[in-house]
Amino acid sequence: MRAGLQMARGLEPRVGQGTTSPTEAARATIRAFTEHDVPAAAALFARVYPEHGWTSQAACESYFREMLFDNPWRDLQLPSWVAEEDGNITGVQAVMPRPMRFRGRPVRVAVSTQFMVDPDKRHSLTALQLAKACLSGPQDLTLADGANDRSRRMWIGIGGTAPLLYSLHWTRPLRPARYVLSLLEGRSAFPPALTLAARPLAALADAGAARLRPNRFYREESELAEDALDPPTMLAHFPDVLDGNALQPVYDARSLAWLLEQTARKTRHGRLRARAVRDGGRRLIGWYLYYVQKGGVSEVVQIAARDGSFDRVLRRLLADAWRHGAAAVRGRLDPRYVQELSDRHCWFRWGHSWTLVHSRHADIMAAIHQGDAFLSRLEGEWWLRFLGG
Known part of the structure; x- marks a missing residue:
């Protein structure tokens, strides 16, 4: 629900625009999206997201078709939905089916995305x-991972929940001064010329910070090795x-090759880098x-590790992002x-x-609320490009 159940634009009142009474809503027909x-x-x-306009209407239509009708998990029993009034589409609830397994048994998951109302x-x-x-629908679980607070309240009102554990994110500054500067730049807190002039000073401060014990990312475990990560390796392990x-x-x-290809095309965050970590x-x-986002925040899509190895994989990630010039690394909490994240000076x-x-x-539901689910940014809607590639 970065788009899914994203109601901020579509449902907040605007001065001077027409309204529809609740009785009129009864005329809306809810049917499957074709x-x-x-x-x-x-x-x-x-209309709902004018600030996220595509290069053309045709490009936007093409992406809708690819995601909703050509994805490898398409399930006719788990369709997307539209609201229709007087022959016009006034709302959309897009759904992407995903297969999962719960304690050995197969389950069907409906991922909510692109929840829009005129x-x-x-x-x-x-x-x-x-x-x-x-x-x-007949799904065993419905999931969304980008909802705002207004959406959360409605979701809870119709019987859903918002597990806090999977709504938290962790951040590890790698170049603290440059990270603070990137935050100021993102918020336009200072004139661009001033923040540009401050970069050399930030670099000097970060060079000093890199000598402190917690920030010595250049010192890696010599017995570990890395190589490129590909779908067959992921599937095997x-x-x-x-x-x-x-x-x-x-x-x-x-499905995995398709998903990783789509994730790599989300270039707004930088270039996707995937690495396998091996022992001696x-x-x-x-x-x-x-x-990889040089000078900015590098967004983590997924970390996976054998039992007892997460900290070693995390350290390799931090060192790799530091070498590639990231100011900080951020990911969703597992x-x-x-x-392990706290020990590496990440904050939540x-x-x-x-x-x-x-x-x-x-x-x-109990397993999710207890933190017993593997839900990385690949398993929800975060990787989708509806709101910008």
Whole structure:
């Protein structure tokens, strides 16, 4: 719900625009999203998110088709939904099916993304109708991982939950002065000329900080080695690195290759880098995927490790990002590794977006709330490019 259940733009009232009474919402017809609805959905996207405009309407339509109708997990029993009034599409609830496994048994997951309502219908019940249609499907779990607080309140109101553990993010500054400078630049706190002039001073400060014991990223374990990570390697070792998680993603060669290709195309965060970490005997102990962002914050997509090896993989990630010029590294919290992240001087905070879940199965919900699920940024909607590549 970076787009999924993103109601901030589509549902907040605006002065001077028309409204729709709740009684009028009863006329909205909720039905399955078909490929014929793509042009109308793309046009609605442009109205709801004008600041995230695509290069063309055709490009936006093409991405809708690719994600909703050509993804490798398409399941006709888990469709996306539209709200229609008087022949016009006034709302969209996009759904991407994902297969997972819970304690050995297969489960179907519906990932919510692109939850949009026409601005003129923000006071109607259209959003509620769409959300209920989504939750009424045969899936075992519904998941969204980019919702705002307004969305969270509605989600909880219809029986869902917002597990805090999977809504927290960790950040590890690598170049503290440059990191602070990047935050100021992002918020336009100072004139560009001033922040540009401050960069040499920040570099000097960070050179001194790199000599402190916690920041000696250039000193690595000599017995560890790295090489490029590819889908076949990940598939072969998923059983090793996911062992112990009650809820696990399920991939095959086609779906994993497609997902990683799509993730690499999300260049707004930088260049995707994927590395396998091996011990002295060439045994794979884990891997990391992150976007290289020189001088900025490098976003971590996934860290996976064998039991007892997370800290070693994390240290390799931090060292690699430091070598590539990142000011800081940020990722979603994996609740199992709070201690290891804390030991490496990472700090935790809520990142202004919520992970939302809903299931009729109490054991699945309990496992998620206990932190017993492997839910990286590849398993939800974070990697999608609807709101910018």
